[in-house]
Amino acid sequence: MNNGMCIPYTPAPPQQCPCGTHLIDGQCVPFLGASHQTCGNGRSGVEPSCTCTNYPVCGHGKHLGIKYGHCYILSFSDGEQLGLSRDKTDYIKNGFFVDIPFKVCNSAVDCSRGKEVEMGESFSLQDQHGLYNDPYSTKGWINDASGGAHMEFTTDANHAGKFTGIPTCAAGECSLQLHGGPAGGALAYAFPVPTPGLTFYGNPKVGQRLRFSEVTCDDYEVPLTSGINLY
Structure with a gap:
């Protein structure tokens, strides 16, 4: 009272x-x-x-744990995601736009569902969201930048990056070390800033490891995290 x-x-x-x-x-x-x-x-x-x-997938033996035609959110060992910048088309750590499903494609013209990717087999990563100011949500690719140039979103299939992977661990969780580019180097930070971009360098041992957590590939809805626990 x-x-x-x-x-x-x-x-x-x-x-x-x-x-x-x-x-x-x-x-x-x-x-x-x-x-x-x-x-x-x-x-x-x-x-x-x-x-x-949303647990990262784990490789086993020669298999990477990821499958062709399936989608994944990519994150670093500290939990920060690979996202897109707002003012540029760069893919950066902890970008302005995150929770991006990337589809693992056999090539830039084949994203059909298939088997688990093995070491030595290449794949491309298709961005399922597209750019924020595109009303058509046109899908694109992580491009093939190397030598310090930042990896960017591109709709040009001829410049889609081609990756290979090795199963490994990062901060106690399953992850993949990715390689590619003209010299087969490791995927690594392009520049030492708080939200760095990515590039391929020649040295195959200096890369950043990425975790792949599977999500749905739905075209018209925000994907639910896999293994979601509602209770």
Whole structure:
């Protein structure tokens, strides 16, 4: 009661516990006996407390874990995604536009669904969203820039980048080391800035590793993350 008037009771918002714990008697307590997983933000956690998960695919033997005709969001070992700049057509770390599904294509003219990619087999990455100011959402490609030139969005299939990969790990998660360009060098940061672009350098050992997390390839809707946990 306030000044003789009844004030509606408003319950306090529920306490939120970190991923991997749940609330018991007012304390955030780790789950016991739950399987250890990795949350979509790149941080370690335990199901079922991670409400939205999107795990990177894992290679095995000569297989990369990615499949032709399937789509993936690409991220770095710290969880930041490969996205597009707003003012340019550069692909950069933590770009202005993220959550971009990239389709793994056998070539710039063949994006049909197929088998798992193996080491030594090439693939191109088709951007399913297109540029932000294109009302037709024209799909394009990560281009074939090398030697310090920034990789960019292109609709010219003749300049679609051709990649190969090696299964590896980054920050305790499955990832791929990508190679390509005229010298078969590694995919690496183009310049030391907070949001660097990517390029191919000649040295095959100096690259940045990327995680591939599978999403849908729907043309007209924002893709749901794979393995989403709604509870």
